[in-house]
Amino acid sequence: MLGFIVFLLVHVSRRAPLSYEAWKAWLTQRSVSVALLLFFLALLLHTWVGVRDVILDYVHPLAARFSLLALLAVSQIAIGAWVLAIIFGFR
Amino acid sequence: MPIELQSRARPVFFNLYRIKQPVTAIVSFGHRVAGVVLALFAPVLVYVLQLSLASPRGYASAVALFQQASVRVIAVLLIWALAHHVLAGVRHLLFDIHVGTSLHAARISAWIVLAIELSIVILAIGVIL
Numbered sequence: 001m002l003g004f005i006v007f008l009l010v011h012v013s014r015r016a017p018l019s020y021e022a023w024k025a026w027l028t029q030r031s032v033s034v035a036l037l038l039f040f041l042a043l044l045l046h047t048w049v050g051v052r053d054v055i056l057d058y059v060h061p062l063a064a065r066f067s068l069l070a071l072l073a074v075s076q077i078a079i080g081a082w083v084l085a086i087i088f089g090f091r
Numbered sequence: 092m093p094i095e096l097q098s099r100a101r102p103v104f105f106n107l108y109r110i111k112q113p114v115t116a117i118v119s120f121g122h123r124v125a126g127v128v129l130a131l132f133a134p135v136l137v138y139v140l141q142l143s144l145a146s147p148r149g150y151a152s153a154v155a156l157f158q159q160a161s162v163r164v165i166a167v168l169l170i171w172a173l174a175h176h177v178l179a180g181v182r183h184l185l186f187d188i189h190v191g192t193s194l195h196a197a198r199i200s201a202w203i204v205l206a207i208e209l210s211i212v213i214l215a216i217g218v219i220l
Contacts, residue, residue: 019147020146020149027144047126047129047130047133050123051127051130054127086137
């Protein structure tokens, strides 16, 4: 994930896409969109692990714990589906 | 209370703001807080990405968004959160491979994390604000 962020920063600072067309063209390049998808996959797994730990540490009643973890799982999957839709254009 | 404990009575209080926290605790807790903040903002970032790709107008709105001072301040805060989370995270990963686990080394690495993070935030403020 860190590699992707560094890559993004380097690219933008070297040749900032100044127009919608340039931005879209760059992002929809197969290599960049795959990298973006991998980044978000890694991000969603990472946030799952992190927020799950926070919930487990601070929320003890079983019902609340289960509901919050379920909510977390659903929102992570939803964000993943959203990113897929954004990158592959079907909305 | 036994005599030994009476003569060495220590203050007991549970107000977190009055307890002097070690720097390692601050870095570690900051790692967690930064993580939660970033996790909460992730959907916002996805939304801005979507906006920027939707149409030329959407792209223009996304760019215009970042002209606003309040958005730029939030951006700097998010960069701060990311910097702290990544640096403290690397520190944790090093602990996992048993690097720098002595108390002395841990305190030094905590201060290093804070120093690097401060420079990143200053850099970000310079670039963004």
